[in-house]
Structure formats: C-alpha cells, structure tokens
Amino acid sequence: MAKWGEGDPRWIVEERPDATNVNNWHWTEKNACGWSKEKLRELLIDLKIENDIAKCNIKEVEKLEGEAVANNRKGKLIFFYEWDIILKWSGKLEGGEKEAEGSINIPNLSEENDVSEVELVTMSKSSPEADKLKEFLMKEGRDIIREQLNKYVVALKEEFSQGMILPKKDEVKSNNDTVASLSAGFNKQVHMNNTDKNDVKGCKINTTTLEFTEKFQCTGEEFYNAMTVIEMVQAFTHGPVKLEPKKDGKFELFGGNVHGSFIELIPSTKIVQHWRFKRWPAEHYSTVTFKIEQKDDHTEVKVVQTSVPQSEADSTKENWDRYYWEAMKRTFGFGSFFV
Structure with a gap:
C-alpha cells in the first residue's frame, strides 16, 4: 500500500496531462494480422535461391493462415504470432532444360519457436530433377528462408510496434x-x-x-x-x-x-x-x-x-x-x- 501523501504512480495523471494510458499502465492491444500478411508476402514472394548447381524461385504464397497481435502491458511490449505458411516454388538444375515445381510448408512460425527451429517441409512430384531440387532447397534454401522469416519478426517488434508506448510529458x-x-x-x-x-x-x-x-x-x-x-x-x-x-x-x-x-x-x-x-x-x-x-x-x-x-x-x-x-x-x- 502506498504511504499517505505519496500516491500510487499508476494514478498520477500529472505524468500525462491528457490522462491517456498513464505511465503506459493499461493493457493495449494492436491487431497485426493485415500488416503481417503484407510483410510476409513482401519478404517471400520472388525470393531467389541459387548457386552453381540449381536456381529456384518462390513464385507465390499459396497459404498464409494464422494471427499476430502486439500488446503493451505496463510499458512492456509482448508479441503473439502464429503462422502456417505454404510457398510455391519452381526451379531448374544448372544446364538442365526441364523445370520442376513444388511447395514448401512452414507449419510452425510462432513466438514459441526460435526462427532457427522453424521447420521447412519441401514437397514435389517425384522426378530425377524434382528430387535433386528438393534436396537443394532443403540444404541451401533453409537458411535463406529462415533469414526472411527473421526479418518479419524483427519488423513486427521494431517497425509495427512503434507508437504503442506513448511518450510521457x-x-x-x-x-x-x-x-x-x-x-x-x-x-x-x-x-x-x-x-x-x-x-x-x-x-x-x-x-x-x-x-x-x-x-x-x-x-x-x-x-x-x-x-x-x-x-x-x-x-x-x-x-x-x-x-x-x-x-x-x-x-x-x-x-x-x-x-x-x-x-x-x-x-x-x-x-x-x-x-x-x-x-x-x-x-x-x-x-x-x-x-x-x-x-x-x-x-x-x-x-x-x-x-x-x-x-x-x-x-x-x-x-x-x-x-x-x-x-x-x-x-x-x-x-x-x-x-
């Protein structure tokens, strides 16, 4: 209990003359779903994965389901996000003529998992070219895709959340x-x-x-x-x-x-x-x-x-x-x- 005459800092409105979310004490929540979908598409569509063995390209985001929110609690930002993503890819082996297509499933992008732990499951119709490209993507593409997913997480915490903690007087x-x-x-x-x-x-x-x-x-x-x-x-x-x-x-x-x-x-x-x-x-x-x-x-x-x-x-x-x-x-x- 506060001492007489000191008062509880949560209710000292002089800190903010407008009395809006004094000391950022109240819980505020900001829906990040629309922003997240746009950001993830921006980071993933047309992403190129290539070396001297093969060239692949992420053509589209076939599935993007989930949610994301940012919360301000007592001046501390708390984030919740959970996404199930399927990407469509196409590619060719270096010097090859046949193009193969497939998909990459990312089922567990969430705040509970470090981006380095995010699973990538690559699927395609079996053929000699497709099998080699699938192996190429799992070996070479994993880190590149994870890097893009990490950019999303960083942007969510730094770019999207700007302004959620209001300035004091x-x-x-x-x-x-x-x-x-x-x-x-x-x-x-x-x-x-x-x-x-x-x-x-x-x-x-x-x-x-x-x-x-x-x-x-x-x-x-x-x-x-x-x-x-x-x-x-x-x-x-x-x-x-x-x-x-x-x-x-x-x-x-x-x-x-x-x-x-x-x-x-x-x-x-x-x-x-x-x-x-x-x-x-x-x-x-x-x-x-x-x-x-x-x-x-x-x-x-x-x-x-x-x-x-x-x-x-x-x-x-x-x-x-x-x-x-x-x-x-x-x-x-x-x-x-x-x-």
Missing part, C-alpha cells in the same frame, strides 16, 4: 530546428503554388474541395488520439503544439503555419476543424472533416476539406500526405497496407 522535447525545417517546408510548397496574391480581406477567392481516403494500421481511438492528444501531436509534428481539443478550442501546429479551431469532436468517430495555412489570404479558413471508421484490422479515415484556395489545392494535398499521414505512420507505426 517529460519525454516530449521542444526541437526548434526541426520545427523551423518543417515550417519552411510548408511555406515553400505553398509559396511555389501561390499564383494569386489575394491577401486583402474582401477579395473574391476561387476555392475547391479536396476529398481523399487514408488507411491506418491502428484502431479508431488511436487515430483520434493522434489528432487530439497534445503529446501525440507533438510527437509526429516534431515540435511545440498549442491544442485545446474541445468545441471552439484552438490549435496551432508547425510554428503557427497551420492553425484553426475545433468545430466538432466525437471520440473515435469524427473530427471537424476550421483550418488554414498562414500564407492563405487573410482570415480565410477551410473546413476539414475527418470521418473515422474502424474496420476489422485497420482504420479508414475519409477526409473532406472545403473552401481550399484553388491555387493552393495541390500543395495542400501534398502537405497532408507528407506532414500528417506519412509522419504519423512513421512515428506511431500506423503504416498503411492493402486489403
């Missing part, structure tokens, strides 16, 4: 050089596309609407937090942030180059903002609506931005991609994938 540091660099990027791109100088209040501005959809490997709540929790916004923008996540609350990012206010906030579901670039015509704001829809193993965000100055449309879309989506995926491991 004292871990988010101000980096003025980075902010200056990012601010320059915003200003430079906007200026390059700014063909109209309608900086006087009352001038007519030609505007357009931007619409796009982004996919994130996270929950709807995690994306919502990345847009509304000050430490998380500081993390992906790499600098000081002003943020009041409430109706009519103000926000200011990238050294003031992006600023505005919140119109509507529905946790894990919807965010609506008045939003503008500093270099847009004076007092001209766009309206940005984020509709957040959580799927089985990812979150889809539909973005509609109205009243964007026509001359700034291309640069605005570029900046969303570069300074928001790509930065969030790098920082928190929300990497996109195809479904």
Whole structure:
C-alpha cells in the first residue's frame, strides 16, 4: 500500500496531462494480422535461391493462415504470432532444360519457436530433377528462408510496434530546428503554388474541395488520439503544439503555419476543424472533416476539406500526405497496407 501523501504512480495523471494510458499502465492491444500478411508476402514472394548447381524461385504464397497481435502491458511490449505458411516454388538444375515445381510448408512460425527451429517441409512430384531440387532447397534454401522469416519478426517488434508506448510529458522535447525545417517546408510548397496574391480581406477567392481516403494500421481511438492528444501531436509534428481539443478550442501546429479551431469532436468517430495555412489570404479558413471508421484490422479515415484556395489545392494535398499521414505512420507505426 502506498504511504499517505505519496500516491500510487499508476494514478498520477500529472505524468500525462491528457490522462491517456498513464505511465503506459493499461493493457493495449494492436491487431497485426493485415500488416503481417503484407510483410510476409513482401519478404517471400520472388525470393531467389541459387548457386552453381540449381536456381529456384518462390513464385507465390499459396497459404498464409494464422494471427499476430502486439500488446503493451505496463510499458512492456509482448508479441503473439502464429503462422502456417505454404510457398510455391519452381526451379531448374544448372544446364538442365526441364523445370520442376513444388511447395514448401512452414507449419510452425510462432513466438514459441526460435526462427532457427522453424521447420521447412519441401514437397514435389517425384522426378530425377524434382528430387535433386528438393534436396537443394532443403540444404541451401533453409537458411535463406529462415533469414526472411527473421526479418518479419524483427519488423513486427521494431517497425509495427512503434507508437504503442506513448511518450510521457517529460519525454516530449521542444526541437526548434526541426520545427523551423518543417515550417519552411510548408511555406515553400505553398509559396511555389501561390499564383494569386489575394491577401486583402474582401477579395473574391476561387476555392475547391479536396476529398481523399487514408488507411491506418491502428484502431479508431488511436487515430483520434493522434489528432487530439497534445503529446501525440507533438510527437509526429516534431515540435511545440498549442491544442485545446474541445468545441471552439484552438490549435496551432508547425510554428503557427497551420492553425484553426475545433468545430466538432466525437471520440473515435469524427473530427471537424476550421483550418488554414498562414500564407492563405487573410482570415480565410477551410473546413476539414475527418470521418473515422474502424474496420476489422485497420482504420479508414475519409477526409473532406472545403473552401481550399484553388491555387493552393495541390500543395495542400501534398502537405497532408507528407506532414500528417506519412509522419504519423512513421512515428506511431500506423503504416498503411492493402486489403
């Protein structure tokens, strides 16, 4: 029991002003199935196994069944993965004309087995060429395939899990050089596309609407937090942030180059903002609506931005991609994938 006046550190909200997963104490889980399937296919398809005796190629992943999740418990990451994989291969003996085909079964890729212990069972229709290629794969291909499987495990633990342990208040540091660099990027791109100088209040501005959809490997709540929790916004923008996540609350990012206010906030579901670039015509704001829809193993965000100055449309879309989506995926491991 804690001494009077000391308190239990699990409940000291001052460590994180937003009180989100204080001290990373709560159990959080992140589904890694979709990301894992994409990563394993990327590492295994078209893999070449060859020497001066034979040449083989992994043509496709015929079977990929199992699951993978990453958990954060008291600031410690715990991983669970279990995959049953069948690969299709084809190959020829050096100087031979006949091609043989077969499959490689990997039935036990899991956290319970070291990658060096993962079994590979090679099967093919029997023929002189196929039998020699099968022997070749078991001897020469085993370590190459295990190396690719190890790359998956390393990526799961280092790449996919980024952002699962949230920074504490004292871990988010101000980096003025980075902010200056990012601010320059915003200003430079906007200026390059700014063909109209309608900086006087009352001038007519030609505007357009931007619409796009982004996919994130996270929950709807995690994306919502990345847009509304000050430490998380500081993390992906790499600098000081002003943020009041409430109706009519103000926000200011990238050294003031992006600023505005919140119109509507529905946790894990919807965010609506008045939003503008500093270099847009004076007092001209766009309206940005984020509709957040959580799927089985990812979150889809539909973005509609109205009243964007026509001359700034291309640069605005570029900046969303570069300074928001790509930065969030790098920082928190929300990497996109195809479904």
